[in-house]
Structures are given as structure tokens and as C-alpha cells.
Amino acid sequence: MGGLLPSLSRPANHSRIFYSVMFDAGSTGTRIHVYTFIHGGSEELPVLDNEMFHSIKPGLSAYADSPEMAGHTVRMLLKVAKKTVPRLEWKRTPLFLRATAGLRLLSAERARLLLEQVQHVFDESPFLVPDDSVSIMNGTNEGILAWISVNYLTGHLNAHSERTVGILDLGGGSTQITFLPKLRKTIESVPVADYVAKYDISNSTFELYTYSYLGNGLMAARLATLGALGAEGLEWRVFKSSCLPKKFRDEWSFGGLTYRVSGDPDGLAGYKLCYQEVLKVVKGIIHQPHELQDSNVFYAFSYYFDRAVDAGLIDGVQGGTLEVRDFKKRAKEVCNKMTKHPPHPFFPVHGHDLHHLSAQGWIRLQGEHRAAVDQESEQRGGQLGFRRHVGSPPRPEDL
Ligand SMILES: Nc1ccn([C@@H]2O[C@H](COP(=O)(O)OP(=O)(O)O)[C@@H](O)[C@H]2O)c(=O)n1
Numbered sequence: 001m002g003g004l005l006p007s008l009s010r011p012a013n014h015s016r017i018f019y020s021v022m023f024d025a026g027s028t029g030t031r032i033h034v035y036t037f038i039h040g041g042s043e044e045l046p047v048l049d050n051e052m053f054h055s056i057k058p059g060l061s062a063y064a065d066s067p068e069m070a071g072h073t074v075r076m077l078l079k080v081a082k083k084t085v086p087r088l089e090w091k092r093t094p095l096f097l098r099a100t101a102g103l104r105l106l107s108a109e110r111a112r113l114l115l116e117q118v119q120h121v122f123d124e125s126p127f128l129v130p131d132d133s134v135s136i137m138n139g140t141n142e143g144i145l146a147w148i149s150v151n152y153l154t155g156h157l158n159a160h161s162e163r164t165v166g167i168l169d170l171g172g173g174s175t176q177i178t179f180l181p182k183l184r185k186t187i188e189s190v191p192v193a194d195y196v197a198k199y200d201i202s203n204s205t206f207e208l209y210t211y212s213y214l215g216n217g218l219m220a221a222r223l224a225t226l227g228a229l230g231a232e233g234l235e236w237r238v239f240k241s242s243c244l245p246k247k248f249r250d251e252w253s254f255g256g257l258t259y260r261v262s263g264d265p266d267g268l269a270g271y272k273l274c275y276q277e278v279l280k281v282v283k284g285i286i287h288q289p290h291e292l293q294d295s296n297v298f299y300a301f302s303y304y305f306d307r308a309v310d311a312g313l314i315d316g317v318q319g320g321t322l323e324v325r326d327f328k329k330r331a332k333e334v335c336n337k338m339t340k341h342p343p344h345p346f347f348p349v350h351g352h353d354l355h356h357l358s359a360q361g362w363i364r365l366q367g368e369h370r371a372a373v374d375q376e377s378e379q380r381g382g383q384l385g386f387r388r389h390v391g392s393p394p395r396p397e398d399l
Pocket of ligand 1: 024025026029031059100101170171172173175196217302306
């Protein structure tokens with residue numbers, strides 16, 4: 001995202017504060033980040049001074065049949081930019097939008113029509129609209145940027161650091177895994193070449209293992225488990241699962257479609273059956289690098305974080321450190337209890353088959369930091385801000 005920062009060659013008397021506006025168009029919501037940077041001097045890199053955040057649900061892909069509503073979402077969010085950026089700065093403040101799995105899951109034509117609406121709203125706004133303002137980010141870049149952000153914010157990218165940490169990002173439509181392999185064999189034995197990406201950061205080249213599994217984000221994988229993703233007859237069908245309490249009934253919306261779901265009142269529910277159901281969706285698809293069988297540190301976030309909080313495994317403000325097997329243990333407890341008293345539905349592991357990913361590995365679950373008021377339930381107050389952020393860690397007074 002090299003274009004995020006506007007040109008730094010400014011006249012000496014020019015304001016040393018500048019702004020940049022980034023939209024994250026995810027499968028479950030569209031978010032705006034308005035960054036304020038301070039430019040200390042021509043030799044120095046700008047420093048992130050503040051970030052304003054706001055989000056709207058659902059994501060743009062929910063409007064595949066009414067693209068003008070996607071434009072409306074972006075117009076609403078632009079109001080935050082207008083409030084945050086002084087009027088005089090609007091015409092030199094660049095706008096960017098990067099869409100992730102929601103749009104990747106649509107046909108190229110439907111995605112194009114949505115992005116066209118966004119481009120139109122950008123063009124009629126008073127802000128700067130660079131050439132590459134609006135696009136779909138590919139899964140490889142999504143995984144790499146998350147890895148850079150987390151390693152930068154945790155201090156693993158500084159010159160003295162000898163190791164890095166991996167990332168696990170569970171979105172609604174896709175899930176990413178990225179780490180720096182310790183063994184050459186890991187790179188040599190990837191299933192296809194696009195599991196490896198080289199990235200240069202300050203005189204070092206990192207050869208990363210990175211992959212984005214499209215359709216294995218939490219919402220998409222959950223619907224696939226129910227046999228609902230891509231199914232016909234959504235108006236009359238009810239999709240049943242042994243992962244849901246027997247008497248449970250609900251409607252779930254994703255990607256502009258609504259699915260009626262329920263437990264199986266005449267069947268069985270519980271961990272074992274549910275595990276088999278989920279396995280059908282991930283088996284043979286999720287690649288499990290050998291070296292991850294040993295202990296490894298991963299930062300897991302997005303829905304990994306949300307579900308760990310919901311399951312009572314970590315604190316919603318502090319985040320926490322878990323072993324992968326803790327997820328399995330808790331899933332067993334919750335799913336087997338659900339056969340007796342119906343609690344909230346809990347799927348043991350979505351997206352990644354985490355148990356196999358790293359039997360003894362640790363994952364650190366951290367929430368995201370947001371400096372601004374977020375009206376969504378997805379607001380989290382963890383210690384680090386890293387999801388699609390590249391910038392300074394939040395200051396204590398912002399937390
Ligand atoms: N700035 C953001 C945006 C989303 N998220 C999390 O990302 C998840 C939703 O992912 P998403 O809607 O972007 O889905 P994808 O398009 O990445 O598959 C939720 O768990 C959100 O809380 C985040 O942690 N930080």
C-alpha cells in the first residue's frame with residue numbers, strides 16, 4: 001500500500017500535518033480509517049498521530065443486486081472524513097478503498113459494478129482520488145500486510161530482532177495464514193507456488209509462507225458446513241446442522257442472501273458429529289505445513305479473537321495467550337453441554353482446522369485497537385492495533 005502516503009515534497013512553509021483516508025471493504029462490513037500524520041522533516045518518515053474509525057454493516061457484497069446502496073454506504077462513511085479532515089486539506093487528502101473476500105466471492109461483473117459505484121462517489125467527493133484508489137486486494141497481499149503490521153507493532157521487525165511471529169486472520173469470507181518458515185523444506189513442499197511470497201522491508205528480503213483460503217472465512221465456512229453456500233431454494237429450505245442446539249432456529253445473512261438455519265430436532269447434536277461436519281469442509285483444502293507441528297508463536301485475530309472472547313477463553317480487553325488445543329477443549333465442553341441445555345451455538349473450529357495446524361503451537365489472541373468510537377459489536381479494545389493498519393502502535397492515552 002505504498003500509495004497510502006501522499007507526496008512528501010512540500011514547500012517549507014507548508015503544514016506538517018497531513019491526512020489519508022482508507023476504506024476497508026470487508027465481507028461483513030465497510031470501515032473507514034482517517035489517519036492523521038505528522039511529517040517531522042524531509043529526512044524522517046511521517047509519524048501516525050491519530051486515527052478516526054467508523055464502520056457500517058453489512059459489507060458491500062450485500063448490495064450485489066443494488067450497487068447504488070454500496071455507493072450510499074461509502075457516502076455515509078465519507079462524512080467521518082469530512083468531520084475529521086479540515087476543509088482546506090480535503091483536496092490534497094487521498095482516498096483509497098481496498099475490498100477483500102466479500103467482493104472476491106462475487107462474479108467479476110458484479111464486483112465491477114459495485115466498485116464502479118464507489119469510484120463514482122469518490123470522484124464526486126472533494127477529496128483527492130489517485131489512479132489506483134478503488135480495487136480488490138488479493139489474498140496474498142492481505143496476508144502479507146497483516147504479517148508486516150503485526151511484526152512491526154510487536155517490535156519483531158527492528159534490526160535487533162531475531163525472530164518473527166506468524167499471523168492467523170479469520171475474516172467472514174476468507175482466512176489468511178502467514179509466517180516466516182524456519183525450514184527450507186517448508187518453502188520447497190508447498191502445494192502450489194502461490195503459497196510463497198517475497199517481500200522486501202528495510203534491506204531485508206523475507207520469503208514468506210502465505211495463503212488466503214477464499215470461502216473459508218467464518219461466515220462462508222459456517223454456511224458451507226450447513227450445505228447452504230451456493231445452494232438453491234433458499235426461500236423454502238432450512239439448513240440443519242448437528243453443530244447447532246436441537247431446538248435452535250435462526251436466519252443468517254451473508255453476501256446479500258438470507259439463510260434459514262436450525263438444529264436437527266430429530267437427530268443428534270454434539271462435538272463428534274459437528275467435528276465430522278466441519279471436517280468435510282476443510283479436509284484436503286487446508287494445507288498443514290510440517291514445521292508447525294513444533295511450537296510456534298502466532299498472533300490470531302479477527303473472528304479468532306471474537307470467538308475466543310465469546311467462548312470465555314480470553315479477556316475481551318486484554319486479549320490473551322492460548323494453546324491451539326484450548327480451542328478444542330472448549331469446543332468439546334460447549335458442544336457436549338449443548339445437548340443438555342441449549343446455549344448459544346458454537347462451532348468448534350471454523351476456517352482452519354486449528355487442531356491439526358499446530359498441536360503444541362501457541363497462538364496469542366489479540367484484539368484490535370481503535371482510537372475512535374465504533375458503534376458496531378465488533379469493537380474490541382485489545383492492546384495492539386494491527387488489522388490492516390500500518391502505523392505506530394496506539395498511544396496509551398488513546399486506549
Ligand atoms: N479493522 C478491522 C476490521 C475487521 N476486523 C474483524 O474482521 C472480521 C470480519 O472480517 P471481514 O468482514 O473483513 O471479512 P473478510 O472480507 O476479511 O473475509 C471481524 O472479526 C472483525 O471484528 C478487525 O478485527 N479489524
